């Protein structure tokens with residue numbers, strides 16, 4: 315409770331930034347995506363999201379009941395045509411899309427590169443890379459038609475530098491970093507800003523799978539158990555605040571760059587009013 319009140323105090327005392335817009339957040343039913351959807355909706359944004367579980371999507375619709383400001387559908391980011399139709403629906407229902415967060419993601423199985431199935435390779439790449447590229451393309455098309463100067467945040471990972479046990483996942487995240495840089499170069503002169511965000515180790519369902527991995531395949535598993543036991547994971551609502559900072563302060567970092575949550579925390583909490591975020595600032 316004390317942590318939450320401190321977080322709230324720091325958040326409220328931050329300088330005002332660019333006003334809310336219409337945002338798509340992929341994978342908004344759980345973890346980082348859910349906290350971001352909740353935060354943006356409560357702050358007056360129009361929010362659209364999708365994920366695979368129909369039950370969780372239905373729960374979101376009940377939680378955020380204003381159809382003029384909220385749209386959620388059961389949909390996989392792997393469904394390329396479905397995602398393009400979703401983008402059109404968002405624009406019709408909520409208005410021109412101004413912001414996009416490619417958040418939906420999966421680690422896929424934690425196995426050695428020689429032991430992953432063809433299906434798992436396909437699904438991991440289709441979710442983290444093809445899906446994000448397809449969604450971004452559809453949103454950029456709309457932004458260009460309407461002359462919107464938008465912001466795109468692609469949720470990447472520190473593993474994009476390479477991690478044993480997560481080779482395919484790491485490859486998708488490295489791919490999204492390069493894609494982000496290319497989009498920024500292509501569309502920067504139209505006022506589009508794109509970032510790849512390393513959110514840190516965030517306390518979500520994804521981390522549970524990482525902690526349970528076999529250390530002979532994923533040598534970092536014991537370290538992740540330690541982060542969890544010592545309370546060193548980033549909380550999902552803090553990740554949401556980091557993403558929101560990027561959405562609302564796109565001039566803070568070079569267009570197309572790979573931004574770490576620590577860099578954002580430094581700017582968000584400069585002066586050290588939040589002890590939780592100060593922890594993220596230590597090396």
Ligand SMILES: NC(=O)c1ccc[n+]([C@@H]2O[C@H](COP(=O)([O-])OP(=O)(O)OC[C@H]3O[C@@H](n4cnc5c(N)ncnc54)[C@H](OP(=O)(O)O)[C@@H]3O)[C@@H](O)[C@H]2O)c1
Nearest residue numbers: 341343344345346365366367390391418419515516518520
């Ligand atoms: N947690 C971490 O430590 C960490 C670290 C680095 C990067 N990240 C990245 O952060 C992002 C969010 O992860 P998280 O930790 O919040 O994971 P999470 O708790 O597992 O949530 C993932 C969300 O994405 C949705 N999703 C997954 N596959 C999907 C698909 N095919 N189509 C549509 N939605 C899909 C999930 O809903 P359904 O399953 O119902 O579809 C869920 O809403 C991911 O891109 C992940 O790679 C996380």
